[in-house]
Amino acid sequence: MGTQRGALVVFEGLDRSGKSTQCQRLVDVLRANGEEVHHMRFPNRSSPIGQMINSYLSGQAQQDDHAIHLLFSANRWESVRELEERINAGATVIVDRYYYSGCVYSAAKHIPSMDLEWCRSPDVGLPRPDVCIFLDISAEEQAKRGGFGEERYEKRELQDRVRECYHEMRKHPDEHADMVIVDAGRGMEEVEQEIAEVVRRVRKNVEGGESRLR
Ligand code: DGP
Ligand code: NA
Numbered sequence: 326m327g328t329q330r331g332a333l334v335v336f337e338g339l340d341r342s343g344k345s346t347q348c349q350r351l352v353d354v355l356r357a358n359g360e361e362v363h364h365m366r367f368p369n370r371s372s373p374i375g376q377m378i379n380s381y382l383s384g385q386a387q388q389d390d391h392a393i394h395l396l397f398s399a400n401r402w403e404s405v406r407e408l409e410e411r412i413n414a415g416a417t418v419i420v421d422r423y424y425y426s427g428c429v430y431s432a433a434k435h436i437p438s439m440d441l442e443w444c445r446s447p448d449v450g451l452p453r454p455d456v457c458i459f460l461d462i463s464a465e466e467q468a469k470r471g472g473f474g475e476e477r478y479e480k481r482e483l484q485d486r487v488r489e490c491y492h493e494m495r496k497h498p499d500e501h502a503d504m505v506i507v508d509a510g511r512g513m514e515e516v517e518q519e520i521a522e523v524v525r526r527v528r529k530n531v532e533g534g535e536s537r538l539r
């Protein structure tokens with residue numbers, strides 16, 4: 326009998342949604358329970374491609390919008406073997422941003438030659454997660470949480486369009502995988518508990534063979 330594979334859990338959300346904090350807390354809680362967990366985040370800024378992305382996001386470098394889109398995708402593809410190996414070895418793999426971000430941040434630019442379908446295509450074939458936990462936050466709550474950082478996409482108008490694109494993606498669950506929406510406008514612990522509940526359920530489905538990676 327082979328090793329039971331682990332679950333692939335993706336977190337998505339707007340900037341300032343508390344996504345990275347929640348991701349880290351889940352990783353910590355599972356590890357404290359003695360679970361095998363592998364934490365990844367995209368963009369992975371440590372590789373040469375990731376360093377190009379980092380320069381772009383920080384405003385140090387310019388890139389054509391199509392070119393940067395493909396670099397973000399390549400940055401996921403260069404980690405796919407690591408991701409699959411960890412899952413197959415039985416670890417729960419928790420990923421902070423994935424191809425959903427790849428779609429929506431580019432589609433939100435409203436460039437005619439970059440519609441949602443074009444934006445999705447370079448990521449087609451990446452392992453489809455067992456769950457995508459979408460941390461939803463209203464524009465009002467996002468504004469209350471204080472100013473955005475300095476990075477390229479942290480601007481009110483673009484964030485509103487990103488929010489719309491995420492909701493647009495949810496209407497096509499077959500193509501884009503199911504999202505579980507979590508209201509991230511609440512207190513940290515409430516959000517954390519709901520996420521823990523979702524992850525428990527998903528892992529049970531994986532163990533029972535009811536959730537298949539595609
Ligand atoms: P983070 O490190 O999670 O704050 O993400 C950095 C920024 O990059 C954030 O504004 C979201 C954006 N982003 C993440 N993945 C992608 C992607 O694949 N494509 C594009 N265009 N933007 C992305
Ligand atoms: Na950010």
Ligand code: NA
Nearest residue numbers: 341344345346
């Ligand atoms: Na983040």
